[in-house]
Amino acid sequence: MLTRYLFVARVAARRQWFYRRELFWRSISMILFMVVFIALWKTAYQVSGRSELAGYSLAQVIWYLGMAETVMLSTSRSFVEISEAVKSGSVAYELARPLSYPLLQLARSLGNSAPRFLLNLMVALLVVLLGTGQLVGSVPGLLAFLLTAGLALLLDALFAVLIGLLAFWIEEVMPVYLIYQKLLFSIGGLFLPLEIFPLWLQRAAKWLPFQLIAYTPARAYVAFDVGELVRGVMGQLVYIGVLSGVLWLLWRLVQRRLVVHGG
């Protein structure tokens, strides 16, 4: 059973490679974001004359942001395809297939993400290394990053499928995705390490799932700590479980709706 989904993921990954020209342009946005961030933080540290902020040196902040962007730019945005299938009604046909549609979409998302992730990682390493002239991180850090980034991409794929299925109830899901994305940007720690926030906000953010996607892997890379890693992975697994449950419920609702109303 699982092999079929693995196959779906592999096909999606190969398809990405087939469109490598597009993949190449995407990696330009990584360079773009990093050029902006490097300039911004260099100026910030320079002007204020500080050497560290909330425990981060200039190089550490930039490496943190590079790693966070690597995860973010590798997400697969499957909600676009799903919401279109819902609107056109073609999602009804998915019921006739022997595969579960949500699982199929999750497999495809991860397949799409894998080649992008590798490319983004290479580009990020290169740009950040050139920008800071300094190698930050460690081997255990890198391994922890790979583990948590994989879980983070799964978590994001779950969010994307859920947002796509919302198209059954609301006419346009793009705004919902944009808000989700900005939650990742802000309290998810994509633009700033969470430690820079005021304490009350940090505490609130730590309970929410958004920081598990960008902050957890990036933090694991620049400041590897076993205790923190275990807590991060636990958090990711808990939220993956919770969202899977929500998705299961939502899909049952959808199925009933499709069977009763015919799409």
Next chain:
Amino acid sequence: MTIIKVDNLTKTFRTVQKRPGVRGSLRSLFKPEYQAIHAVRGLDFEVATGERLAFIGSNGAGKSTTIKMLVGILHPTGGKAEVLGRVPWRERAPLAYQIGTVFGQKSQLWYHLPAADSFELLARIYALDLEEYRARLHYLVEIFDIAEYLHVPVRKLSLGQRMRCEIAASLLHSPRILFLDEPTIGLDVVVKQRIRDLILELNEREGVTIFLTSHDAGDVEVLCKRAMVINHGEIIYDGKVSDLRRNYLQTKTVSLKLAVPWEGFSAQGVRLLKQRGYGVKLEVDTAQTSIEQVIAQLLARYRIADITVDDPPMEEIIAQIYLAQTPLSEEGGAC
């Protein structure tokens, strides 16, 4: 008076040949190898004002390319053309005020808005005078009998109602030539007839020249007096539709669904094309017998669940013309 004049019009597309592999794509980048596609090879024809002309050809025969050159969207590779006394690709915009286009598959009406709103927008695109536009709209609404749909969003109209609005929209600016591309595609028989009647009426009332492309032999027969057949970028037939009909449109196919088993049927001018279970397809040569007669004979003999009569598909007619025009000697050694 001549309204369209085409003289040795030619269009050749160049496409880059892709080579396989990484080295191949690199070589293609620096030293591209071109392949020429001769879409249109030396067309010559004239169309008189008020004429109703069918321009027929299979997909890829060069129909669209020719029309695109006639409305000024494409530059030809060689040759001349004059539409309403203007060279289309040099005077595209002034020409556009005087021609109309209807594409059966592509709507110019806003999907979510009532047709009235789209009409108003088209009036602005064609920079129509407000007074004139209102009078014209009133006139068209009456002819096309669309008053009751005018304020209903287009998405709620049936295809036939939409098509009537679509054609009315293309006539708002009183064009002198109307290019119709598959105007009845997807419509049922009754609505098809209605659309054809409307087009004929406009041609008679306003003297609009009709330039039609269609895969529907019925469209061609009813709407046009003259037909031009294009194949591989060349005109292979230019003559009266009545001749075309006599020579190539004389057969019809009758498809039957029987309620009893098939036991054979023979009559003058009737040929069995296909029979499978209770489904039967017959070809009827209307020069030798009439459809009415054949159907009457069939009904006398069988209990019939369903029956349809069709014109032969356009592709078949084209193939026949093509074969008839190719001398046998060439046929063997051409390729």
Next chain:
Amino acid sequence: MKIWRLISGYVRHNFMAGMAYRGAFFLQIFGMMINNLMLLFFWNMMFLSFPTLNGWELQDIIVLYSIVAVGFGFSVVIFGNASRLASLITSGELDYYLALPADPLVHLLVSRMSLSGWGDFFFGLLLYLFVLPSAWRNLPLFLLLSLLAGLISTAFAVLTGSLAFWLGESEQLAAQLRMALLNFSLYPVDIFSGGVRLLLYTIIPAAFVGSVPAKLLTDFDIWWLAGLILVTALMGGLASWVFRLGLRRYESGNLVTVRG
């Protein structure tokens, strides 16, 4: 003039078409406003740690944001099809505009409206009016600067989209360049070093969309304004010229796929 009638007609019709699905329309506006608000949150955090960045303070950033939001929103609301130019060219959909007598560039630009652009527009306007002191007095200048910013970003979209005349399928390239312009325009140009800064005044003219108008609003200088107007006019002229140049190539049909 007839071109104004065409533009106003399209704006009205696009708006009505959007209103046909009110729910989705308002959701998009609302979503975009929240989206923008959360980006400002980032700056708020940034300035908690660093009160000034090469002379830029939070208030200057708010001015920058409101101008870019109003300008960009205006651009994608009125000229919403600019972002689709490259794909219109490669798919041959340009034919439709060429078969009609109105100016093809203007016509194609105005024939689509980005609904979420209204969200940017109102976000910028509200941000400006309610957060900044003496906003009402400077409102005409603010609107003028936003208009210029919007026109420059439209011209840039036309230029990048027109690349498809020469390069064939290049939607991704055009999209990345447009995103680069928007992204860079949201940061003060003074934080960048020499090379990048030069880039932002030339090839990706983000400085003229964001920092230059923002400076002008807080620190008015008639010569800088004249310069900005000149740049806008130049960009507009260049875009229109390049499009027409490309059109000749399009008309000669090298890139047109053969259909029928």
